[in-house]
Amino acid sequence: MPKLNKQVLLASRPQGAVTEANFRFVEVPVGKPGPGEVLVRNEWLSLDPYMRGRMSDAKSYAKSTEIGEVMVGQTVGEVVESNDPNFKPGDKVLTPLGWQLYGIASAKELTRIDAKRAPASSYLGILGMPGITAWFGLLEIGQPKPGNTVVVSAASGAVGSVVGQLAKIKGCRVVGIAGGKTKCDYVVKDLGFDACVDYKAGNLLADLREHCPKGVDVNFENVGGMVLDTVLRVMNLHSRIVVCGLIAEYSATEPYGYKMLRSVLVNRIKMQGMIVFDWKDRYGEALKGLSGYLTEGKLKYRESIVEGIDNAPKGLIALLKGDNFGKQLVKLA
Template identity: 60%
Template sequence: MSDKNMQVLFANRPKGWVQESDFKIVESEIPQPKEGQVLVKNSYLSLDPYMRGRMSAGKSYAAPMEIGDVMVGGTVGVVVESKNEQFKPGDVVLGYFGWQKYGLSNGKGLLKVPADKIPLSAFLGVLGMPGITAWIGLNMIGEPKPGETVVVSAASGAVGSVVGQLAKAKGCRAVGIAGGKAKCDYVVNELGFDACVDYKAGNLDQDLKQAAPNGIDIDFENVGGEILDTVLTQLNAYARIPLCGFVSQYNVTEPYQLRNFGAFLASRVKLQGFIVGEHMNLWPQAQQELTQLYTSGKLKYRESVAEGLENAPKAFIGMLKGENFGKQLVKIADR
């Protein structure tokens, strides 16, 4: 091969907002597979909020990245060379090769996907980790019942958009919280939510009461901060909160202090954080249901796609600021 392996490395541990200078783009030789290994050329890279946490040195559910590491991230690509009998050139695979053009694997954790009728990018979004995150959090922790009200923050994003559609399929009232009229219009008119509150409009408390007049039974939490604080005051008794993320807090130097903490006791709330990678036994069931909804036209999604791996840092920063619409991806190469 005359090609090179472009990589985006973690160059500096940020304090506050991530900067493009926190990354370093390098080129290296394409790795050659040894016995039992496969070489994959990545087509798309998934950009997700959890990556910001891996850039920090604080205690978390996963070890922080070290300076000089290839940035972590999920990928979908094509096997170009194989010395592993389980894979052959041309196989489309989901992997975790990070921010680079080529990846080498012994096959562990590599998943073949049926990409003949489904766009590759969907396996990093609605049918991949974000979609499965939505499915696990809502079903396993939220335990939705027909007639209940489900609120989800970051409702137009990769996870939130799926949560609301799954809630509707379960017979629930789905209420989104998103930033800006365009995103709220999309959530209601295209995704089929019952209502969406624009938190940027400056009237979150009253708008949420109007959108959820019977109170909130499930809060699928992606944002935290003031949005979570407001939701807490409107929870019904025995409400459930699947805690997926705190995207509003990932770049702050002074964390938001909850004022309405007493609601957890007053409403007898079940609050549970979860990590989708710790529930791999549920992935096949989740993926099967999501695929059925997708192929029947009942599961819709939108993508923001940055062209070229060199633009990944800028796209990542934009995603953390809410500039993307739907699932944020980077197109690395054609299939």
């Protein structure tokens, strides 16, 4: 085992878009686990939009990453050394160890995964936080009913792709919003959405009206900004909006000025923010449902992979620009 551990630290807070200059690479000794602790060799690192918020010092639902700290993130890895009876070397685990090749965590922070049942990387995607977010956001807040029209923005992403497929399973008409013909083709042909609107084509409102002739009953919002403002114009009476993400606004230096909030009043829309941690006591319920559908072939997923920890900053920057297909990952080993 190497004596040195490579880490990626937050070097500075972004002013606008994230750049590689916001990160710093260091090498430190691997370290030894103490009582009740486990040393893990990370194999996969998850990259997620929420990381942009953690790089900021603005008040949010979770603590910001401090300058000089290891960048936050979930990983999947293998136990190298354990001082806890619940884990042994060779176990595959889900961890909160962040952007580094090795890490020491309390055994209580680790979750054992079954890499024989599903690929290890899937526990960071469809069987991880994105899949669980889709499950509870759609079913608990969106409350889709058979025959409803469901619109999903960032439809080819890690969360949106699962939301749309779950909505189809529930008997809904599903219309995605994505950037570019390639992503839209994937959403319809591979994931089974009824239609997908390319917002980059410049006809978002007209295209939504064409593909949602009965209006929109549920909007699963991952983008915000112009996209959300436009969807507000086609929402139905007593419809629901799940505000899961606002990726279009994360790097903005000024908040987006919404023009169509009147629709919430006129249509008596239920609009609710969604943070997956609110359902932490019920994660098992979602994982059981997701794994069942995955085994039955009712759910498909795709991964965008960058190789090596040195390319992790490039991967996050690409994700925030919308260049990824499905779940964005870094292969560490």
